[in-house]
Amino acid sequence: MKQSPIINIQNLNYYFGQRALRKQILFDINLQIHPGEIIILMGQSGSGKTTLLTLIGGLRSVQNGSLKVFGTELYKANNQQIIDIRRHIGYIFQAHNLLGFLTVLQNVQMSTKLHRDFSQQEADARSKAMLEAVGLSHRLNYYPDDLSGGQKQRVAVARALVSYPKLVLADEPTAALDSKSGRDVVELMQRLAKEQACTILMVTHDNRILDIADRIIHMEDGHLVGTSAKT
Numbered sequence: 001m002k003q004s005p006i007i008n009i010q011n012l013n014y015y016f017g018q019r020a021l022r023k024q025i026l027f028d029i030n031l032q033i034h035p036g037e038i039i040i041l042m043g044q045s046g047s048g049k050t051t052l053l054t055l056i057g058g059l060r061s062v063q064n065g066s067l068k069v070f071g072t073e074l075y076k077a078n079n080q081q082i083i084d085i086r087r088h089i090g091y092i093f094q095a096h097n098l099l100g101f102l103t104v105l106q107n108v109q110m111s112t113k114l115h116r117d118f119s120q121q122e123a124d125a126r127s128k129a130m131l132e133a134v135g136l137s138h139r140l141n142y143y144p145d146d147l148s149g150g151q152k153q154r155v156a157v158a159r160a161l162v163s164y165p166k167l168v169l170a171d172e173p174t175a176a177l178d179s180k181s182g183r184d185v186v187e188l189m190q191r192l193a194k195e196q197a198c199t200i201l202m203v204t205h206d207n208r209i210l211d212i213a214d215r216i217i218h219m220e221d222g223h224l225v226g227t228s229a230k231t
């Protein structure tokens with residue numbers, strides 16, 4: 001039997017701006033994503049990919065339609081419901097968004113603090129284990145400025161996955177990386193996500209990494225226009 005979707009979107013519309021400047025950005029989006037799937041979202045610049053990703057991540061309010069994440073309806077959700085959902089999501093952005101005044105280890109540990117279930121000891125052990133998994137155990141006390149682009153993005157992967165998220169949302173995680181580092185980063189995400197049974201939804205323009213996806217979803221001018229599954 002098929003598991004219930006981890007993300008279930010029905011008739012979702014989204015608008016930016018007010019009154020005369022109001023502009024529709026997403027049009028009647030319908031999408032189901034199941035646990036453990038790796039999905040790539042593609043489309044031209046301005047087609048609405050980031051807007052959709054941030055709605056799913058509880059980083060914007062749903063205005064119209066239904067968007068359920070982990071079974072919770074985000075339309076008219078209260079703050080506590082949104083916070084609870086965000087606790088189970090790891091975020092990876094194009095600009096890694098590491099905090100420059102914290103070390104590599106502290107950046108990853110900070111993410112565990114959002115998670116009530118970790119004791120300090122567990123959080124430390126888990127953070128070190130994740131940094132080892134991404135091949136950075138020799139850089140724990142470095143600051144982000146002293147790392148290469150690929151290394152920073154690997155820290156961002158460790159940070160996103162350290163709290164055993166059910167879902168990872170990644171917005172162009174390889175955009176700032178050369179081909180080899182980009183490939184390394186997504187293969188790492190793929191391996192860790194499979195090990196932790198985590199779902200990945202990734203926006204990318206990077207044709208070199210499409211093969212890691214179970215499904216590729218295409219967007220055009222705010223519409224979902226098609227899906228291609230892995231052959």
Ligand SMILES: Nc1ncnc2c1ncn2[C@@H]1O[C@H](COP(=O)(O)OP(=O)(O)OP(=O)(O)O)[C@@H](O)[C@H]1O
Pocket residue numbers: 016017025043044045046047048049050051052
């Ligand atoms: N805060 C905002 N206010 C008004 N319009 C916005 C805002 N953010 C995005 N838009 C517009 O919404 C549309 C969709 O933007 P979005 O960033 O979701 O597209 P995208 O597909 O992710 O593009 P890219 O690949 O360039 O990141 C664009 O026309 C953009 O100009």
